[in-house]
Amino acid sequence: MQTFEHLSAPPRMLMGPGPISAYPRVLRALSNQLIGQYDPAMTNYMNQTMELYRQVFKTKNDATVLVDGTSRAGIEAVLVSLIEPGDTVLVPIFGRFGHLLSEIAQRAGAQVISFEVEWGTVVSDSAVEQAIIKHKPKLLALVQGDTSTTMLQPLQGIGEICKKHGVLFYSDATASIVGNPFETDLWQLDAVSVGLQKCLGGPSGSAPITLSPNAVELIRKRKHVEAGIRTQSHQSGSASRISSNYFDLGMILDYWGEERLNHHTEATSMLYAARECAQLNLEEGLDEVIKRHQLAGGAMAAGLRAMGLNLFGDQAHKMNNVVGVVIPSEVNGDAIRMAMLNQFNIEIGTSFGPLHGKIWRIGTMGYNARLDTVLLTLVALEALLVQAGAVVHKGAAYQVASAFYLEGS
Numbered sequence: 001m002q003t004f005e006h007l008s009a010p011p012r013m014l015m016g017p018g019p020i021s022a023y024p025r026v027l028r029a030l031s032n033q034l035i036g037q038y039d040p041a042m043t044n045y046m047n048q049t050m051e052l053y054r055q056v057f058k059t060k061n062d063a064t065v066l067v068d069g070t071s072r073a074g075i076e077a078v079l080v081s082l083i084e085p086g087d088t089v090l091v092p093i094f095g096r097f098g099h100l101l102s103e104i105a106q107r108a109g110a111q112v113i114s115f116e117v118e119w120g121t122v123v124s125d126s127a128v129e130q131a132i133i134k135h136k137p138k139l140l141a142l143v144q145g146d147t148s149t150t151m152l153q154p155l156q157g158i159g160e161i162c163k164k165h166g167v168l169f170y171s172d173a174t175a176s177i178v179g180n181p182f183e184t185d186l187w188q189l190d191a192v193s194v195g196l197q198k199c200l201g202g203p204s205g206s207a208p209i210t211l212s213p214n215a216v217e218l219i220r221k222r223k224h225v226e227a228g229i230r231t232q233s234h235q236s237g238s239a240s241r242i243s244s245n246y247f248d249l250g251m252i253l254d255y256w257g258e259e260r261l262n263h264h265t266e267a268t269s270m271l272y273a274a275r276e277c278a279q280l281n282l283e284e285g286l287d288e289v290i291k292r293h294q295l296a297g298g299a300m301a302a303g304l305r306a307m308g309l310n311l312f313g314d315q316a317h318k319m320n321n322v323v324g325v326v327i328p329s330e331v332n333g334d335a336i337r338m339a340m341l342n343q344f345n346i347e348i349g350t351s352f353g354p355l356h357g358k359i360w361r362i363g364t365m366g367y368n369a370r371l372d373t374v375l376l377t378l379v380a381l382e383a384l385l386v387q388a389g390a391v392v393h394k395g396a397a398y399q400v401a402s403a404f405y406l407e408g409s
């Protein structure tokens, strides 16, 4: 037999692009005892969770539920449920997660049309409209905040373009929701998926999603009920069956809906966490939460600049909650990151693809969107950069970041 020490995670402060340190209230919610999936207390929590996420997503969509799994489970559920093999799907790409949407859409059998803009920039409305006119897709899939580049894609004008051309509009807002403005109904989105582990302030493992009545109608046409629980009253839909059982949103909606038709066993602890995340953000007020992310992210960016470091990407389109900072050429980026972790218990992020080794990504999200976390991170980074021989303006980051935060508060 081999066993190990009792679990005792080191007291890290997670200041990367996500996951982040969870709100203590969410950790307490997670420690609640389990209850059965048809216990009225549980079905009541499920209904409350739907109502809470309607407010988070800013939607009246009845079909607002959790998909059990990390954010990509939500993405996969939306795409595999909306896409029938052979459908054309348009995926503009401005970072790693556009590539992810494209891959998942391809795996769902779509003819994917994608175009990529330089990492550090965003896609224009006119480029999207031109591509829609040329390729006549059934669905547009577009990331809102791409953590790989830190950019925030404007979505305000795109829903109208989609409606004009009869295209369904889906966005992955995993990294941006509640840290930046998001309006499901106002921006005319048909499907949105997110995760808890960024600005919502929980652990990864639950993917809240919302679907417009149009999207639900399409999914209903693909209705399927498992043989072992099907009754004579259940009719199969006229369109092709959704190829995934686990991610069949028709079945998931029937489980969350009045019929409570059995599908998976809802991940009770993650439901507690998702419910608490929504609840505490709504209690604080979504506008207040966004403002706090703006302040903390702005203070971090101002502090890094004051230190003499360069920020990555088009700053006019940066997410509030994560900043890319160019690694000074005279230091080893990974060594500094490891020293931040080992000496200060602070985690900052590395980066992917063309940006690997070129930028660090520093997040200020959820529970960690605060002045103290910003100052600790800046002071620690400055100390390590000085020790490594980089040329930085000593003491300036602390002064500038605290002044920025306090002026805006």
Ligand SMILES: Cc1ncc(COP(=O)(O)O)c(C=O)c1O
Pocket: 017, 018, 070, 071, 072, 073, 097, 143, 145, 146, 147, 148, 172, 173, 174, 175, 195, 204, 205
């Ligand atoms: C925009 C975006 N989409 C999707 C994901 C994937 O999330 P997960 O790792 O929870 O599946 C991430 C994670 O960083 C993300 O930032």
